[in-house]
Amino acid sequence: MSEFLNFHFEVDGDNFVSAGQASVQMKKNMRQLGLAPEIIRQVSIAMYEGEINMVIHAHGGVADVNVYEDRIEMILADKGPGIKDIDLAMQEGYSTANEQVRALGFGAGMGLPNMKRYTDEMKIETVVGEGTTITMYVNLK
Amino acid sequence: MTALQLTEKFGFEPLAMPAPDHPVNGCYIGDLLSWVMGRAQADNAWITIMSNINIAAVAALADTGIVILAENVTPDASVIQTAQAKGINLVRTPLTAYETAVKISQDI
Ligand SMILES: Nc1ncnc2c1ncn2[C@@H]1O[C@H](COP(=O)(O)OP(=O)(O)OP(=O)(O)O)[C@@H](O)[C@H]1O
Ligand SMILES: [Mg+2]
Numbered sequence: 001m002s003e004f005l006n007f008h009f010e011v012d013g014d015n016f017v018s019a020g021q022a023s024v025q026m027k028k029n030m031r032q033l034g035l036a037p038e039i040i041r042q043v044s045i046a047m048y049e050g051e052i053n054m055v056i057h058a059h060g061g062v063a064d065v066n067v068y069e070d071r072i073e074m075i076l077a078d079k080g081p082g083i084k085d086i087d088l089a090m091q092e093g094y095s096t097a098n099e100q101v102r103a104l105g106f107g108a109g110m111g112l113p114n115m116k117r118y119t120d121e122m123k124i125e126t127v128v129g130e131g132t133t134i135t136m137y138v139n140l141k
Numbered sequence: 142m143t144a145l146q147l148t149e150k151f152g153f154e155p156l157a158m159p160a161p162d163h164p165v166n167g168c169y170i171g172d173l174l175s176w177v178m179g180r181a182q183a184d185n186a187w188i189t190i191m192s193n194i195n196i197a198a199v200a201a202l203a204d205t206g207i208v209i210l211a212e213n214v215t216p217d218a219s220v221i222q223t224a225q226a227k228g229i230n231l232v233r234t235p236l237t238a239y240e241t242a243v244k245i246s247q248d249i
Contacts, residue, residue, distance in 0.1 A: 017194055024227065041203070044202040045178050045203065104193050105195060108173035108174070108175045109175075114175055118179075
């Protein structure tokens with residue numbers, strides 16, 4: 001568990017027209033590491049949803065992906081508005097996305113449910129007015 | 142069938158075809174990106190009328206085999222270049238999403 005690879009990304013909060021760069025880069029990194037396609041897909045989907053949420057709900061943030069021998073850890077941290085009601089936010093279809101981002105295809109309220117579905121473990125720490133940190137794990141075995 | 146074979150067989154207008162041999166199996170129709178992200182399967186043909194740049198990232202991360210823009214929607218300026226750079230096959234057709242799916246259903 002002590003040896004791991006870290007990939008760090010700054011996620012720009014202003015550019016939601018071409019968001020998802022960190023996830024696309026991470027996917028390339030995972031391909032280079034020779035990870036199994038199904039693992040790569042799980043991490044890509046979960047990380048993308050988390051990255052987009054930081055962009056459209058929290059003015060950006062930072063993403064750290066740590067690749068351990070037995071699992072991949074994704075930590076997405078922002079200093080956005082926080083999530084008032086986590087249970088409500090986790091429900092399929094719940095979204096506070098504005099018209100502008102809905103016009104781009106976001107705001108179905110499926111991002112957090114996707115993150116849960118495609119990871120083995122997910123933890124949300126959030127303080128209203130201070131920010132949100134989401135940690136997700138995908139097991140490699 | 143490969144992305145190129147599908148494109149040629151049905152006369153789709155190729156906008157970017159950087160991965161012509163990418164297999165295409167099954168189909169998903171949708172415009173809401175998180176639905177596509179969560180429900181489309183790897184190698185699917187993704188039929189959509191969403192034409193902004195975010196479709197390139199979604200297609201790349203969800204591993205779809207080809208993106209088919211229905212109803213002749215015009216992609217935003219940088220979409221074609223981005224698709225090319227990210228290895229995303231992107232084509233266009235005047236057919237509706239439904240007509241497109243019906244047409245290709247026997248071959249995917
Ligand atoms: N990082 C975050 N900071 C603040 N609020 C968030 C954050 N992530 C999610 N939320 C809140 O949780 C809601 C549900 O998130 P979820 O990702 O499921 O849906 P969405 O982003 O609104 O739409 P979609 O992901 O389908 O495009 C959001 O609308 C928002 O209110
Ligand atoms: Mg979301």
